[in-house]
Amino acid sequence: MNRCIGGHALSPCSRLASGKRKAISPIIATVLIIAVTLIASVAVGGFVFGIFGEGEQDAQVAVTGTSLLAADFTANPVPTTFSCVTAAPTIPYLTVTNTGSGSAAIASVAITWAGTNNAFSAAGTCNIGASGTSSATSDIDFAAVSDLTATGATNALAGQGFTGTVTLTNGAQLLFTGTWQ
Numbered sequence: 001m002n003r004c005i006g007g008h009a010l011s012p013c014s015r016l017a018s019g020k021r022k023a024i025s026p027i028i029a030t031v032l033i034i035a036v037t038l039i040a041s042v043a044v045g046g047f048v049f050g051i052f053g054e055g056e057q058d059a060q061v062a063v064t065g066t067s068l069l070a071a072d073f074t075a076n077p078v079p080t081t082f083s084c085v086t087a088a089p090t091i092p093y094l095t096v097t098n099t100g101s102g103s104a105a106i107a108s109v110a111i112t113w114a115g116t117n118n119a120f121s122a123a124g125t126c127n128i129g130a131s132g133t134s135s136a137t138s139d140i141d142f143a144a145v146s147d148l149t150a151t152g153a154t155n156a157l158a159g160q161g162f163t164g165t166v167t168l169t170n171g172a173q174l175l176f177t178g179t180w181q
Contacts, residue, residue, distance in 0.1 A: 060100030061128055063166055066178035068092040068142070073113075073156035073180070076147035081123035082109060082140050089141040094176065096128055096166060097137045104128045104168050109140060111164040113180075116150035140166070156180045 072092045084096075084106060098104060106126040111118045120142070129135030148156065156162070158180050166174040 058100050059098050059102040059104035059128065059130070059168075061096060061098045061104050061166075061168065061172075061174060063094055063174050063176035064097040064137075065095030066176060068094075068111075068156070068162070068178060068180060070156035070158040070160070070180035072142065072144055073111075073146050073148050075153040075155050077149050078147050079149055080120050080143060080146045082120050082126075082142050082146075083123050084126035084128070084138045085141045086135050086138055089139040090144065091181075092142045092144075092146065094140040094164075094166065095137065096140060096174070098128045099131050099136075101130050103130050104170065104172075106140065106166055107169045108167045109164060110167070111148070111162055113148060113156055113160075113162045114154050116148065116153040118148040118150045118153060120146070 069092050094109070096106065104127070106122055106128065108122065109120040111120070126138070126140070127135060128138050148154070161177065161179050163175070163177045166176065168174070
């Protein structure tokens, strides 16, 4: 028994009466067009702007060792520099290793000790090469007598802990901790 009343062309009753169902293909077509457009725009953007594979040429740098003698770090307002070496350094030094395929450069080092933040700048270029190169592992070589320059700094004490950051020229900061030897 058919309970449809009314014969409007778009009413459910008119579809039942004709025996055909109206498809919702305009809605599906619209969704498919939007999805294809979004996928195409992401693909073109990735190709043009290089967002796919951006991490393939990145440096992956970390501080992998610390060897800082307390006797070499005294409170003195004279700025201290460091250099990077690939040969065995004299103490004090930090070891930095790159496991990525890109290279990096070190701009500065900061050592926080006894509530003071002491800055050290690079004396020249301090490049860290890509993994597999002879400069992938480098040592940040401090002078035999390095100065803790921050206001209120005190001489380092053997057995006490310190923290620090190595800042790369791209702005990335590598955190490290250690104990004065």
